[in-house]
Amino acid sequence: MKIDLTDTTAGDINKALVQGRRAIGTPAVGMVLTLVIVTDEENAYDALKAANDASREHPSRTLVVIKRVSRGPRDRTSSRLDAEVRVGADAGTGETAVLRLYGEVAGHADSVVLPLLLPDAPVVVWWPVNAPLDPAKDPLGALAQRRVTDTYAAEQPVRELSARAASYTPGDTDLSWTRITPWRSMLAAALDQVTCEVKAVEVEGEEFNPSCELLAMWLADRLDVPVRRSLSGGPGLTAVRMDTTCGSIVLDRADGTLATLAIEGQPARAVALKRRETAELIAEELRRLDPDDTYASALRYGVERLNTVPEQSAGEAVAEPEPVEEAAKAPARKAAAKTAKKTPARKAAAK
Numbered sequence: 001m002k003i004d005l006t007d008t009t010a011g012d013i014n015k016a017l018v019q020g021r022r023a024i025g026t027p028a029v030g031m032v033l034t035l036v037i038v039t040d041e042e043n044a045y046d047a048l049k050a051a052n053d054a055s056r057e058h059p060s061r062t063l064v065v066i067k068r069v070s071r072g073p074r075d076r077t078s079s080r081l082d083a084e085v086r087v088g089a090d091a092g093t094g095e096t097a098v099l100r101l102y103g104e105v106a107g108h109a110d111s112v113v114l115p116l117l118l119p120d121a122p123v124v125v126w127w128p129v130n131a132p133l134d135p136a137k138d139p140l141g142a143l144a145q146r147r148v149t150d151t152y153a154a155e156q157p158v159r160e161l162s163a164r165a166a167s168y169t170p171g172d173t174d175l176s177w178t179r180i181t182p183w184r185s186m187l188a189a190a191l192d193q194v195t196c197e198v199k200a201v202e203v204e205g206e207e208f209n210p211s212c213e214l215l216a217m218w219l220a221d222r223l224d225v226p227v228r229r230s231l232s233g234g235p236g237l238t239a240v241r242m243d244t245t246c247g248s249i250v251l252d253r254a255d256g257t258l259a260t261l262a263i264e265g266q267p268a269r270a271v272a273l274k275r276r277e278t279a280e281l282i283a284e285e286l287r288r289l290d291p292d293d294t295y296a297s298a299l300r301y302g303v304e305r306l307n308t309v310p311e312q313s314a315g316e317a318v319a320e321p322e323p324v325e326e327a328a329k330a331p332a333r334k335a336a337a338k339t340a341k342k343t344p345a346r347k348a349a350a351k
Contacts, residue, residue: 001020001023001024001086001087001088001090002084002085002086002090002319003016003019003082003084003085003086003118004082004083004084004085005082005083005084005085006080006082007080007081007082007308008081008082008083009081010112010114010115010116011115012041012083012251013083013097013099014115014116015115016083016085017061017085017087017095017097020085020086020087020088020095021095023085023087023089024088029205030059031059031060031061031094031095031118031121032058032059032060032121033058033060033061033121033122033123033124033286033289034060034061034062034063034116034117034118034121034122034123034124035051035060035061035062035063035124035126035286036062036063036065036113036123036124036125036126036140036143036144037051037062037063037064037065037125037126037128038065038125038126038127038140039064039065039066039127039128039129039130040066040067040129040130041046041066041068043128043129044064044066044127047064047126047128047276047278048062048064048096048098049279049281050277050278050279050282051096051126051282052091052096053277053279053283054055054197054279054280054282054283054286055091055094056093057283057286057287058286058287058340059093059094060094060286061094061095061096061097061116061117061118061163062091062094062096062097062114062262063064063094063096063097063099063116064096064097064098064099065099065109065112065113065140066098066100066101067101067106067109068100068101068102068106075095076229078102078103079102079103079104079105080102080103080105081099081100081101081102081105081112082100083097083098083099083100084097084098084103085097086098087117095342096216097116099112099113108137108139108223109140110139110140110142110143113140113143117143117342122145122146122234122289123144123145123146124142124144124145124147124148124262124285124286124289125138125141125143125144125146125147125148125157126148126149127141127147127148127149127150128150128153129150129153130153131149131150131153131154133163133164133167134167134169134344135147135149135167135169135172136167136169136171136172137167143314144171145171145289146171146285146289147169147171147172147173147200148173148174148175148285149164149172149173149175150174150175150176150281151164151174151176151210152175152176152179152209152210152211154210156208157208157209157210157213158208158210158213160187160210161176161210161213161214161299161302162302165299165300165302168296168299168300170291170296171291172296173285173292173295174210174214174241174295175278175281175285176210176214177211177214177292177295177298178210178281178284178285179236179237179275179276179281180211180214180215180218180237181284182273182276183240183251183273183314184215184218185239186251186259186261186271186273187219187240187242187251190242190249190251190261190263191242191249193263193266194244194246194249194263195246196244196245196246196247197245198223198225198242198243198244199225199244199245200225200226200227200228200242200243201216201219201220201223201225201226201228201240201241201242201243202227202228202229202230202239202240202241202243203215203216203219203227203228203229203230203237203239203240204230204231204232204237204238204239204240204241205232205234205236205237205238205239206231206232206233206234206235206236206237206238207229207231209234209236209237211236211237212236213229213231213302214299214302215237215240216229216302217298217299217301217302218294218298219240220301221297221298221301222298222303230277234256235255235256235275236256236275237253238252238253238254239252239253239254244264246264246265247263247264247265248262248323249261249262249263249264250262251271251273253273256270256274256275257273257274257275258270258271258272258273259271259272259273
């Protein structure tokens with residue numbers, strides 16, 4: 001069921017939500033949180049679809065805030081609020097209000113959203129694109145217990161990570177961090193199978209991919225070993241190689257779907273490690289609303305590295321993407337690296 005409201009108020013939107021619930025025969029409110037999505041018109045459809053899919057696991061009231069850009073003097077003076085209320089099958093298992101803010105009211109989105117929040121329920125704010133540098137100080141972010149951003153959508157993701165660390169407040173999180181949850185689980189499980197000490201790690205993935213950077217930061221923070229960042233053609237994160245006192249541990253995912261885990265002295269095994277949709281990432285973030293201390297620790301560790309190493313240093317670490325190799329070919333790679341260091345071009349560059 002859909003109810004369109006033009007030049008309306010927050011009070012009328014609340015009445016429409018109650019009217020819609022009664023019309024479909026569910027007057028009781030069975031939602032567990034309020035999800036506020038702050039986006040633009042172009043990305044609103046995809047974000048709302050992901051939120052509706054996630055609502056099957058977390059029934060919620062979803063408020064989509066779209067600030068319309070003024071296109072002339074008349075638009076700037078015509079301040080109004082339009083809304084589209086959805087309940088029933090059109091809103092997943094919760095209810096949805098799409099809010100379009102025009103003129104001066106766009107600068108006071110928090111005043112529009114505040115009366116529409118579910119009473120005594122957590123609030124999560126999600127910016128699919130164009131997130132503020134300090135989400136906790138944003139007027140809408142200040143209403144939430146959890147603030148979700150996505151540095152992958154930024155123009156300069158690595159610099160965006162640095163800004164996130166500088167302004168981190170408990171409750172902040174990022175979908176780029178959520179994307180590497182299966183990788184972190186798999187690597188932790190692999191280390192539980194051996195009694196070896198990790199000496200060095202290499203993380204391979206796309207250039208300027210924030211998930212690759214965050215995984216490297218997490219490994220360096222938790223293992224306290226040198227972590228080398230190398231490049232590949234993707235998609236996304238492609239491999240992690242750990243050099244241990246008992247041999248190598250390699251988790252390689254070349255196609256973005258199926259990965260191979262190779263541990264020295266054990267047969268290689270195939271593991272499911274597919275790239276997940278946005279709905280799965282949002283559903284994971286809504287499972288826990290407490291501060292993510294592990295993310296904070298990794299983010300702060302990485303900032304120290306990013307402040308001392310230029311952003312292009314990841315590209316300089318490897319001249320061209322390495323092909324995916326088995327752990328048994330590690331000596332050949334070391335020999336190739338020694339040969340490359342002796343080329344005239346490198347000597348000239350050194351001089």
